Amino acid sequence: MITVNNVYKSFADLKVLNDISITFEAGKTNLIIGQSGSGKTVLLKSIIGLHEVDSGSIFYNDRNFTAMNLKGRKEIRKEMGMVFQGGALFDSMTVEENVLFPLNMFSNSSEKEKKERANFCLNRVNIQNSNHLFPAEISGGMQKRVAIARAIALNPKYLFCDEPNSGLDPVTAILIDNLILEITKEYNITTIINTHDMNSVMEIGEKIIFISKGNKVWEGTKDGIFDTDNEDLNNFVFASELYKKIKKIS
Amino acid sequence: MNLFENVGKFSRFLVLVFSKPEKSKTLFSQIIREIDKLGINSIGIVVIISLFMGAVITLQTAYNMLNPLLPDYLVGYTTRESMILEFSSTIVGLILAGKVGSNIASEIGSMRVTEQIDALEIMGINSANHLVLPKIIAAIFINPFLYILSVFVGIMGGLIAGSLTGTVILTDYIEGVQYGFIPYYISYSLIKTAVFAFIITAIPSFYGYYVKGGALEVGKASTKAVVNSSILILLANVILTQILLK
Ligand SMILES: Nc1ncnc2c1ncn2[C@@H]1O[C@H](COP(=O)(O)OP(=O)(O)O)[C@@H](O)[C@H]1O
Ligand SMILES: [Mg+2]
Numbered sequence: 001m002i003t004v005n006n007v008y009k010s011f012a013d014l015k016v017l018n019d020i021s022i023t024f025e026a027g028k029t030n031l032i033i034g035q036s037g038s039g040k041t042v043l044l045k046s047i048i049g050l051h052e053v054d055s056g057s058i059f060y061n062d063r064n065f066t067a068m069n070l071k072g073r074k075e076i077r078k079e080m081g082m083v084f085q086g087g088a089l090f091d092s093m094t095v096e097e098n099v100l101f102p103l104n105m106f107s108n109s110s111e112k113e114k115k116e117r118a119n120f121c122l123n124r125v126n127i128q129n130s131n132h133l134f135p136a137e138i139s140g141g142m143q144k145r146v147a148i149a150r151a152i153a154l155n156p157k158y159l160f161c162d163e164p165n166s167g168l169d170p171v172t173a174i175l176i177d178n179l180i181l182e183i184t185k186e187y188n189i190t191t192i193i194n195t196h197d198m199n200s201v202m203e204i205g206e207k208i209i210f211i212s213k214g215n216k217v218w219e220g221t222k223d224g225i226f227d228t229d230n231e232d233l234n235n236f237v238f239a240s241e242l243y244k245k246i247k248k249i250s
Numbered sequence: 251m252n253l254f255e256n257v258g259k260f261s262r263f264l265v266l267v268f269s270k271p272e273k274s275k276t277l278f279s280q281i282i283r284e285i286d287k288l289g290i291n292s293i294g295i296v297v298i299i300s301l302f303m304g305a306v307i308t309l310q311t312a313y314n315m316l317n318p319l320l321p322d323y324l325v326g327y328t329t330r331e332s333m334i335l336e337f338s339s340t341i342v343g344l345i346l347a348g349k350v351g352s353n354i355a356s357e358i359g360s361m362r363v364t365e366q367i368d369a370l371e372i373m374g375i376n377s378a379n380h381l382v383l384p385k386i387i388a389a390i391f392i393n394p395f396l397y398i399l400s401v402f403v404g405i406m407g408g409l410i411a412g413s414l415t416g417t418v419i420l421t422d423y424i425e426g427v428q429y430g431f432i433p434y435y436i437s438y439s440l441i442k443t444a445v446f447a448f449i450i451t452a453i454p455s456f457y458g459y460y461v462k463g464g465a466l467e468v469g470k471a472s473t474k475a476v477v478n479s480s481i482l483i484l485l486a487n488v489i490l491t492q493i494l495l496k
Binding site: 050074082088090 | 272273361368372375
């Protein structure tokens with residue numbers, strides 16, 4: 001479980017996050033949704049400490065992450081996995097080396113065990129026979145999957161995904177979404193996913209937090225999302241013709 | 251103001267770089283890789299510029315020695331001294347600032363803008379230390395060898411050019427190369443080379459590490475890195491010469 005309490009964050013004069021409080025639950029996919037520029041990435045990076053918050057606090061279970069020094073945070077970071085928007089694979093390393101990397105840095109297992117673990121993770125995300133290719137040599141969807149494999153290599157308790165299916169075709173996007181959902185359930189991970197994709201919301205959304213211009217505007221489940229009378233959320237949800245039609249029918 | 255801000259930021263960057271690495275075993279293999287990337291890969295360019303530099307010094311000295319009272323061995327002597335004192339350290343340093351510096355700044359810069367650095371940080375790795383320390387150590391280790399290589403190739407270049415054009419006599423040249431040798435000059439230049447190696451790696455790493463934006467900014471950072479590390483090399487050259495040769 002991750003708890004965010006009254007977090008504010010600004011860059012110079014630009015106020016990006018405004019009094020955000022959220023509880024992210026374990027074993028669930030927690031979706032942060034909102035338009036581009038609404039502050040999703042900044043919120044996610046604040047939660048993992050890549051941005052320092054102006055005020056407020058973030059707890060990992062009962063550990064106050066905000067109050068910790070770098071050393072304490074490093075320990076918690078070893079329990080985190082993150083899938084970045086562009087994959088952020090190390091482009092000087094092969095697919096297999098990318099997944100091996102966190103294992104080599106932090107695991108005390110033997111070389112053989114590490115290799116087995118890396119290949120187990122690659123198999124888990126359905127990557128086979130690509131171990132020796134470089135990130136530039138595989139498709140965007142494969143890159144995302146390798147990024148997921150790297151993120152889960154050390155059995156994280158917390159998984160963060162920043163727009164994991166942006167830039168992918170609809171079929172691959174759904175595969176990636178479901179993969180994250182399955183892994184979340186399988187290992188009881190606290191998973192936080194940023195997305196602006198309503199398809200993801202419908203496919204895998206369990207707990208949904210809607211952010212608009214840096215404010216938390218709404219929180220609930222995917223069933224509740226169609227019944228809300230919040231105007232901002234309505235505009236977001238029913239931005240596409242498809243969802244407008246769905247609303248008419250239902 | 252900008253200068254002072256940058257100096258402060260650079261100092262804090264160095265504190266990060268010089269902290270204890272996560273795993274000494276990975277540090278060692280990374281250093282080996284960087285020695286290959288930054289050092290071995292630069293042998294070609296060092297050989298070429300040194301060869302031509304030596305050749306030009308020899309020809310210029312020979313053509314300017316119209317006074318018959320000057321001894322014939324002076325050409326070889328001048329070539330050796332120029333290579334040892336200045337060309338093989340400073341000029342090679344400047345060339346490497348261009349080659350190695352832009353390479354480092356764009357490598358680290360693109361890692362920044364594609365969030366690879368964030369990916370390291372989130373794993374609990376000190377990214378500045380992980381990415382930059384191996385480069386600094388590798389360059390400080392390998393560049394002195396490039397310096398020695400450059401001195402030898404430069405002297406050879408002079409010899410070849412002098413013989414081919416018939417401007418110097420082989421025995422005179424070789425006598426000159428051996429004449430009045432002061433070993434301390436080598437130490438002086440090796441110290442300079444090590445300091446330049448630090449500048450060539452640390453400054454571009456710094457500019458790459460703090461890039462904000464996209465590919466365009468990476469390009470700009472790379473240019474800035476080369477310009478500023480070149481200026482710093484020239485500045486360090488003056489300061490070290492004053493300290494070491496006075
Ligand atoms: N490092 C930064 N420095 C300054 N402004 C930033 C920074 N990162 C994000 N912003 C600004 O914060 C706002 C929210 O950005 P972001 O969280 O990336 O939005 P998104 O919801 O699309 O992920 C944007 O206006 C963006 O320009
Ligand atoms: Mg974003």
